[in-house]
Amino acid sequence: MFANPNFLTVLLFVVGTALQLGDVHSKQLGYVCWVVTLAMAAYVVIRWWEWPTHFRRKLDGFRIMRFGGRIPLxxxxxxAYEEARAxxxxxxxxxxxxxxxxxxxxILDYVAMHFAMDTNLWGKRPPSTRLELIDPKHATYGAFAGGAKELRLRDKAKTVFTDMVVATKDLRAVIDQFRDGLKGDTQI
Structure with missing residues (x-):
């Protein structure tokens, strides 16, 4: 635990703040804690930039999955495809x-069709810029194009939806379904 630079940075921040707020007579000790905290924070940022880019992208994905309500389709x-491959x-x-x-x-169009069959999708119907719920029956019979960037319905009006989003809870359900389903090497 003490080898983790993130933990040490937070610890020194708390100690430095406590010394400052507690009005300790040794202001120098408080300033030393602050300097060490800033140095540790700089070290953490530098180490983070040394990570390969695919790890940094996963951190963005973690942020979206934990704190976002909807994610672009x-x-x-x-x-979902990455998790299925893994x-x-x-x-x-x-x-x-x-x-x-x-x-x-x-490939993304195919995976998006799975989302259309099992989850609710929201999208914009140009020229409108407002998100609206896409009727699941219509979405199932539509065709995705451009890497799941647009949905072309098979109706007389040739309706197109763009900027589609799906709820993160639905993404988690699809990922779990992919993980728990048949494997490529399963004997049938």
Whole structure:
């Protein structure tokens, strides 16, 4: 625990603040704690920048999953596909083989269709800029395009939805479904 620089930074911050607020007669000790705290915080930031970029992206994903109510559908489809690949799920292989195309956009379109079948989607219907709930029946019979960036409904009006989002709780449910489902190497 004492080897973690984050813990030490917080500890020294609390000690320095307590010394300042407690009106300790040794102001020099308080200033030393503050200087060491700032040095430790700088060290943590420098170490963070040394991480590979895929770790930093995962931290952004963690922030969205924990503190956001909704996540853009292309990001949700990418996260679900990554988790399916990591767990060896049959859904990753299905997305690669059964999608419209074997391109990254085609794979995301396939995964987005899974979201349309099992979750609620919200999107903007141009020229409107307001998010509205997409009727699940219509979303199931629509076609995704551009890496889950737009949904083209198969109706006479040729309705298109863009900037779609999905609830993070629904993303968690889809990820759990992908993890717990059949694996690519399961004997049938």
């Amino acid at each position: 292309p990001d949700a489809a990418r996260i 767990s060896g799920s049959i859904w990753a292989e299905a997305a690669e083989r059964l999608g419209n195309s074997n391109t990254p956009e085609g």
